[in-house]
Amino acid sequence: MMVIQTQDKDRRAIGYWLLFMAFMVFLMVVVGGATRLTESGLSMTTWKPITGILPPLSVTEWEAEFSLYKNSPEFKLKNYTMTVEEFKSIFYWEWGHRVLGRLIGLCFALPLAYFWVRKRIPEGYKSTLLFLFFLGGSQGLLGWYMVQSGLVNEPAVSHYRLTAHLSLALVIMSALIWNALNLLNPAPSETRKPVKILTHCLMALLVLQILMGGLVAGLKAGHIFNSFPLMNDQFVPDGLFSMEPFHSNFFDNAITVQFDHRIGAYVLILLVAFLFWKSRTGVSKNVKQGITLLSCLLIAQFIIGVVMLLKHIPVDWGTAHQGGGAVVLAFTVYLMHLQRRSISK
Incomplete structure (x- = not known):
């Protein structure tokens, strides 16, 4: 249904890249929904943006991660009978959600740097792409801010923060699509x-x-x-x-x-x-x-x-x-x- 109008190779390359990024954000929204519905979002009680990409790999590491979870309101008030094996089933959902977020960041930052260095970014789009990158980083911070609300007294995140987190993800997806279409279909x-x-x-x-x-x-x-x-x-x-x-x-x-x-x-x-x-x-x-x-x-x-x-x-x-x-x-x-x-x- 979408007819690609532009013949400019740079506009096409960046337009298709932005559409791919929009699809990745869509996957993030879907995985986020599954994480919420499986009640897995509070399984990780710490945020390590750089070092937290690997899950626990040994019995000792799993026990240490589970001990952190035991101090959370969710374990004390709801899941106090949960075993380590049961904990793994909710941990992997939240871990996957966070890893996908990091992957989205890499898939945006590396091509952006490439297009920038090769001077392939069309006029007027550098500031737009930087702003989209900033929004992506802000989404990660907002996600942790949301999780924190469920680690204090009650085992539930703030519905205001959850709504804001979902809304920002959809704003980012929409902005990626709009700018991609601007590049691919100027008229x-x-x-x-x-x-x-x-x-x-x-x-x-x-x-x-x-x-x-x-x-x-x-x-x-x-x-x-x-x-x-x-x-x-x-x-x-x-x-x-x-x-x-x-x-x-x-x-x-x-x-x-x-x-x-x-x-x-x-x-x-x-x-x-x-x-x-x-x-x-x-x-x-x-x-x-x-x-x-x-x-x-x-x-x-x-x-x-x-x-x-x-x-x-x-x-x-x-x-x-x-x-x-x-x-x-x-x-x-x-x-x-x-x-x-x-x-x-």
């Missing part, structure tokens, strides 16, 4: 103003839905009201605004957060259906194909979310739902890029 596609406006509205609502999804994950709100379409035989459940002050319900009340996430899904489906209807005429083939694919992806994401809820959030379906959200976001970025300047009214 926009024909579109109509109403279609462009609706696409921007869809992106705004999708961002809000992703933020609510992060809060749902952080509060484990998906583990209540595992029915659909009603919540405890009600469309509007009891306890929706039971917290004081009132505004805290939208951020700290698991009932309200799940309800809002459901409503957001309904509105997204209706909006993308309207966008599909408005795009029947007056837009390019690429835009029409992009809207059709995005519509299918959103419907699939909605179905995955419902099945995940009914199954009480199993790891495979929960991971698929988080990954699906990233895919929907990526294709929305692509669709916005196609329409970044209006050609026809």
Whole structure:
């Protein structure tokens, strides 16, 4: 569906590299979802950015790592019967997540240095690439800041920090895709103003839905009201605004957060259906194909979310739902890029 317009070898090389980096960040989001759902994120109680690339390799090293975990709130309050062998099963998820982060850093830094030294970076992109590298490093720091919140008193990370960590990963992925498309496809596609406006509205609502999804994950709100379409035989459940002050319900009340996430899904489906209807005429083939694919992806994401809820959030379906959200976001970025300047009214 994507037609590569540029013939410039340097723009192509860097564009494809950035798309590869976006795919790696997508994998990071998926692995991060699995790490969270397997409750593995607090298994590593120290952060060693340079020396922590190897896991424990001997019985003594495993015992030392397990001893550190025994001092954590998660072990003392939840996993106090856990053995070393059981500990390994959660440790490897978090270790893999961190190693993948380091690999992403290397896969960005080394090609960047190569392109820089060979003077192959197009004009105006050096500062952009440096900023993306800075964002990647900030994501690592934010990840550790999130983990720290679960190592103090309660064996659960802050849902605010978790939402911020997920959101920054998706911001980085989106920025990589946008800049890659700028390099590969300099010219926009024909579109109509109403279609462009609706696409921007869809992106705004999708961002809000992703933020609510992060809060749902952080509060484990998906583990209540595992029915659909009603919540405890009600469309509007009891306890929706039971917290004081009132505004805290939208951020700290698991009932309200799940309800809002459901409503957001309904509105997204209706909006993308309207966008599909408005795009029947007056837009390019690429835009029409992009809207059709995005519509299918959103419907699939909605179905995955419902099945995940009914199954009480199993790891495979929960991971698929988080990954699906990233895919929907990526294709929305692509669709916005196609329409970044209006050609026809």
